[in-house]
Amino acid sequence: MPQRFGRPGLLGTIARTAVISGTATAVSNRVEQRDMRRRAAAQAPQMPAAPAPAPPPAPAGTNxxxxxxxxxxxxxxxxxxxxxxxxxxxxxxxx
The missing domain is CATH 1.20.5 (Single alpha-helices involved in coiled-coils or other helix-helix interfaces)
Structure with missing residues (x-):
């Protein structure tokens, strides 16, 4: 089969389009997921930090x-x- 040079044939064009489309979809999905995580983090109620446990009461007569x-x-x-x-x-x- 002779090799072709120049413009790609129909299958080459379809393959290139599929690769470009797949890459664009993957990038778009990642950007959307990142934005969703950021929005969820911003909307999550900020839980106050649990207070540190108080030191145990000292026995009577301690300095x-x-x-x-x-x-x-x-x-x-x-x-x-x-x-x-x-x-x-x-x-x-x-x-």
Missing amino acids: RVAQLTQLADLKTQGLLTDEEFATEKARILGS
């Missing part, structure tokens, strides 16, 4: 300094927010 040091360590580790730290500090100091 306040030790409690405050332990509380400061929890805050440094990122387990307590500033608000939680202030609340527990006020409880320990009896204010």
Whole structure:
């Protein structure tokens, strides 16, 4: 069979069209899915972070300094927010 040069034949044109169409469809679907995920993330209700568990109550007679040091360590580790730290500090100091 002789080789043809120049313009593609009918089958070549159909094949090229199918490849272009398939690629365009795949790209379009990915873009649509990405947009749907972004919209879903934007519409999802923002759940507040669960509050960190409060440190267990100290037994009677425990040194306040030790409690405050332990509380400061929890805050440094990122387990307590500033608000939680202030609340527990006020409880320990009896204010």
